[in-house]
Amino acid sequence: MKRPLRIAPSILSADFSDLGQDVRAVVADGADWVHLDIMDGHFVPNITFGPPVVKALRRHTDAVFDCHLMIAPADPYIEAFADAGCDIITVHQEAGPHLHRSLQTIRNLGKKAGVALNPATPVSMIEHVIDDLDLILIMTVNPGFGGQKFIPATLDKIEQANALIGDRPIDLEVDGGIAPDTVGTVTKAGANVLVAGSAIFGKAVEGSYRPPMEALRAGEQ
Numbered sequence: 365m366k367r368p369l370r371i372a373p374s375i376l377s378a379d380f381s382d383l384g385q386d387v388r389a390v391v392a393d394g395a396d397w398v399h400l401d402i403m404d405g406h407f408v409p410n411i412t413f414g415p416p417v418v419k420a421l422r423r424h425t426d427a428v429f430d431c432h433l434m435i436a437p438a439d440p441y442i443e444a445f446a447d448a449g450c451d452i453i454t455v456h457q458e459a460g461p462h463l464h465r466s467l468q469t470i471r472n473l474g475k476k477a478g479v480a481l482n483p484a485t486p487v488s489m490i491e492h493v494i495d496d497l498d499l500i501l502i503m504t505v506n507p508g509f510g511g512q513k514f515i516p517a518t519l520d521k522i523e524q525a526n527a528l529i530g531d532r533p534i535d536l537e538v539d540g541g542i543a544p545d546t547v548g549t550v551t552k553a554g555a556n557v558l559v560a561g562s563a564i565f566g567k568a569v570e571g572s573y574r575p576p577m578e579a580l581r582a583g584e585q
């Protein structure tokens with residue numbers, strides 16, 4: 365079963381002084397989801413924003429908010445992010461000892477549950493929670509910053525995650541260094557949700573994000 369291709373602009377590369385405007389613009393220009401990067405300066409070496417900003421952005425669009433929690437611990441904050449308006453909540457496998465509990469917490473709040481794997485973490489770590497997942501996020505760079513180079517060794521992991529998913533209704537997302545020149549290999553390996561920051565927000569054409577998003581879609585294999 366082929367999963368639909370989705371473009372999820374990462375607002376890490378948006379204009380932080382006017383995030384509402386940038387979120388409205390990418391959605392108007394054809395984004396499928398909006399990817400929100402939540403960083404705590406502890407799990408990753410960068411700090412972004414928390415539930416109040418998610419709640420403020422929620423007023424700007426009904427688009428799916430795909431919330432990537434790069435925080436540890438994550439469990440104490442899951443409910444706050446759910447209340448703020450996240451639709452998909454993704455926690456890192458590496459962020460805590462009780463992944464199954466975290467995923468159950470997310471689903472019990474009526475949200476879709478995702479798990480993210482850092483480049484060094486094997487796909488086998490999530491075999492036993494596969495039926496508790498709505499999304500797998502394979503990090504294709506080390507999390508923390510936009511504009512990094514895609515790590516080719518992650519391609520094997522995308523293929524492994526795709527095989528693990530099989531016919532289950534689970535989205536397979538990739539994040540980091542996703543651009544027209546890397547879309548072909550990641551989609552061929554099975555990815556269907558493309559998170560991109562610099563390849564969208566850094567590539568507007570006359571103020572429109574439509575051309576860079578179309579360039580990503582055109583690279584699908």
Ligand SMILES: O=C(CO)[C@H](O)[C@H](O)COP(=O)(O)O
Binds near residue numbers: 374510539559561
């Ligand atoms: O999660 C992230 C970093 O941790 C970002 O979503 C990701 O790096 C996107 O940036 P770019 O497309 O510029 O690589």
